[in-house]
Amino acid sequence: MGGSEGFLIGKALILLLLVPGILGWGKEGHYAICKIAEKYLTEDSLAAVKQLLPESAEGDLAVVCPWADEVRFHYHWSSALHYVDTPDFKCNYKYCRDCHDTYGHKDRCVTGAIYNYTMQLASSYEDIKSESKYNLTEALMFLSHFVGDVHQPLHVGFTGDLGGNTIVVRWYRRKTNLHHVWDTMIIDSALKTFYDSDLAIMIQAIQKNITYGWSNDKPSWEHCVRNDTVCPDLYASESVSLACKFAYRNATPGSTLQDDYFLSRLPIVEKRLAQAGVRLAATLNRIFATQAKIAEA
Template identity: 65%
Template sequence: MGCHELSWLGRLLLLMQLVDGVFSWGKYGHYAVCKIAEGYVSEDAMGTVRKLLPEWAKGELAAVCSWPDDIKWNYNWHWTSSLHYVDTPNSKCNYNYYRDCYDSSGHRNHCVTAAIFNYTNQLFSAYQGYNPRFNYNLTEALMFLAHYMADVHQPLHVGFIGDLGGTSVKVGWYRRKTNLHHVWDTLIIDTAVKTLYGSDLSAMIQAIQKNITDAWSNDRSSWESCIYNNTVCPNLYASESVRFACKFAYRNATPGTTLQDDYFLSRLPVVEKRLAQGGIRLAAVLNRLMPLQWLDDNQHEVA
C-alpha cells in the first residue's frame, strides 16, 4: 500500500470517528437483522440469495449487511448517504412519503423508503418475469435492500429534521458523552451484549429468536404481510419508527441528559423488537421476490 492510499485511509478513519454512529444501526444491529432473516428465508429463496452473494460472504447473508455503511464514505458512493434515513418535521410523530422523502439538497425520492422501493423493484424485475430496461447489479441490489430494511426499523432513522434524527441531541450514556442517535444505533445494543448477554452477540440474537417463537408468535404474520399484497411496504415501517421515536427515543432524553439504567432497560425491549421485525420482514420480502433459479454470471458480479 502506497503513501497515497495510507493518507486516504487515515482521512477516512478520522472522518468515521467524527461522525461516529451517524446513519447506521451499527454492525451488531445489521448483523442481527440479517441473521434473524436467514432463519426465515425459504430454502428456494436462500438458494438464490447465495448465488447473488459475493464470494467473500461465504454464503452468509449477515456477512454483507453492513457493506452499504462501509462504502458510503468513498467518493464514488457518497450519493448513497441520504438513502439510510428519512427525516420528518419537528414534533410530527407521523411519516408521509411525499412530504418527507428528500435529501438535504431537496432532491425528491432520496431517502431510505425510496431506496427500499428501488432495490426491491430491481430484484423484482429479475425474478418475476419482467424484462428490465437496465442490466441491474443484483448483488448490490440485494446488499442495499438488506441494509436499508434494517435502517428503516431503527426509530431515529425516521427522526426529526431539526436535530438530524437525534444526531445533534447531545446526551450522556452512563459515563461517556455521545448523541441520542448513536445511543439507538449502537450503544443500547452494545451495552446489552456486554452486560446481559456475556459479550456474545449470538446469545442476544438467540434470545430475540426465542421471543419470535414464543412471546411474539401471534404477531409474526402481521409483520410479514403488506397492504394490498405488495412485495414490500417501507412506508409502514417508517411510520412505525417515527412513532417509536416520539414515544421512546426522544422522551426523557433532552440535551444534556445522562441516560442510564432506567432509559436502557425500558428501551432495550423496543430495540430488540425492531431488530426482530426487520429480520422477519426482510425474509418475507426475499421469499416473495426470489424463486430458485440459475443466474447468468454477468447478472450478479460485483463491479
C-alpha cells in the first residue's frame, strides 16, 4: 500500500470514528426492518434465507442485518455503499449523476450496491450447495442492510453536509449531529417514551400499522415498475424528498431539537422502517420465487 493511499484510508477511518451516524439506521433500526421483512417472506424465500444465513444467526435474518456496519472497517471498500449523496438543495436523486464514491467511481453508492447484490443472488441462487463465484451469504446480508439504509432519508442527503453529518445540533440536552438523530436518536427516544424500552413492542406496533393503517399502501410499496426485481432508485427519490421536507427543515446548525421535532418526525421514521421491511421481503420473494421455478424446471 502506498503512503498516500494509507493516509487517505486512515483519514477516512478517523472521520467514521468522529461521525457516529455515517453508516446506518443503528442496530435497532436494522433489526426492526429485517424482523418486519421476515413476516412477509414466502415459504420458498424463508427456506432459502435460512439456508444462506450463517449458523450463528440460528435462522433469524434480523440478527445479521446490522452486520454490514459491523464489518465496515474490515471491508473498508464497503463504506461508500451505505449512502448516496445528492446536490445541495436540489431535493432530487438521479442514478447517473449521483451514484459514485468520493473518487468518482461509478455505481459505488447504496442504490448501486442494492442492484449489485440483488443481481448476485438472482443470477447465482439455484442450488445453495452449488458452486458460485459470489459469496451468497454476504450478498444476502449486504442486500438486507442496504435496503434499510436507502430508506433512511439522510442516507440520500446533501453532498455539502455529508447527509447531515456536519450539521451539529442538540437532541434535547445531548450534542450530536443531524444524521445521527435520524439513524438512532429518534428511535431511541421513541423506545423510551412510547414502548417501555422494548424493541419488540415497537416492531409489533409498526406491524399493526402495516396490517391496518397502511394496508391500502402496502401493495404499492411492494411493486416495482417494469416488473423489476428491485427498484432502489424509487426508494432513494422518496428519501431525499423526505430529507428536504422533514429532516433538514427546522434543523439548522446549533439548533436544539425537542418535542416538536421528535413527535412530528417519528411517524416518518416508523413508516420508513415499515416500507423497508415490506420491500426487502418483496425483493427476496421475487429473487427466490424465480429461482425456485428454475430449480423445478
